[in-house]
Amino acid sequence: AQTVxxxxxxxxxxxxxxxxxxxxxxxxxxxxxxxxxxxxPSRQMILVIRQExxxxxxxxxxxFSVNFQKAAKSFSLKISDSQLGDTAMYFCAFIGFxxxxxxxxxxTRLTIIP
Amino acid sequence: xxxxxxxxxYLVTQMGNDKSIKCEQNLGxxxxxxxxxxxxxxxxxxxxxxxxxxxxxxxxxxxxxPKSPDKAHLNLHINSLELGDSAVYFCASMGRLSNEQxxxxxxxxxxx
Numbered sequence: 001a002q003t004v005x006x007x008x009x010x011x012x013x014x015x016x017x018x019x020x021x022x023x024x025x026x027x028x029x030x031x032x033x034x035x036x037x038x039x040x041p042s043r044q045m046i047l048v049i050r051q052e053x054x055x056x057x058x059x060x061x062x063x064f065s066v067n068f069q070k071a072a073k074s075f076s077l078k079i080s081d082s083q084l085g086d087t088a089m090y091f092c093a094f095i096g097f098x099x100x101x102x103x104x105x106x107x108t109r110l111t112i113i114p
Numbered sequence: 115x116x117x118x119x120x121x122x123x124y125l126v127t128q129m130g131n132d133k134s135i136k137c138e139q140n141l142g143x144x145x146x147x148x149x150x151x152x153x154x155x156x157x158x159x160x161x162x163x164x165x166x167x168x169x170x171x172x173x174x175x176x177x178x179x180p181k182s183p184d185k186a187h188l189n190l191h192i193n194s195l196e197l198g199d200s201a202v203y204f205c206a207s208m209g210r211l212s213n214e215q216x217x218x219x220x221x222x223x224x225x226x
Contacts, residue, residue, distance in 0.1 A: 033213045033214075035214070037217075039155075043202060043222075044217070044219055045217035045220075047214060047216075050212075089155055095213050097213070099213075100147075100164065100169055100208065101159060101162065101170055102147075102159065102208075103159075104156075104157040106155075106156055107155050107156070107157075109155075
């Protein structure tokens, strides 16, 4: 069974700073996908970024980028130039290729301080 | 043109009642899900249907019964509601090619 671990229950940073959220996972599969989802106070689950395990290049979406270390089974999210609207719960998630079950981490509550 | 919609968004009811939550997706996806998010924000999968067939059932009490009349709909019926059923329930759907799941807005269920 896959497990996803987010070791930082809460984090806070000043607006415009850079913050990195940690995620590690455990799996015996070689092909899989990793995701970061954002859940603002509105409770809507929003996909922030995705990474295919077979791609060595780290995914980037505007101010959001990941550091994917497949051997270490690590998948951290970096938010650059943080904005007040980035305040949210962030969930790391894993799904095996061809699988239907998405496994979530326990989440990191991120607060951006004005 | 909402991708995944759920109704209602809020549901307050008494213990022992029976209630349903409806979910519809217009993305043409084959796979749909129900998740439960507890008060600590932990997201746990409950059920998954692929083209109207149940493929995942995560040891959910049989008071919970999903129903999929077609592949665009996955409804959740809950019998004999208990206090511990209070949570936010999310519906989601997934495309076959991307393995990306799209979530509905969630239904906050409060059992009194």
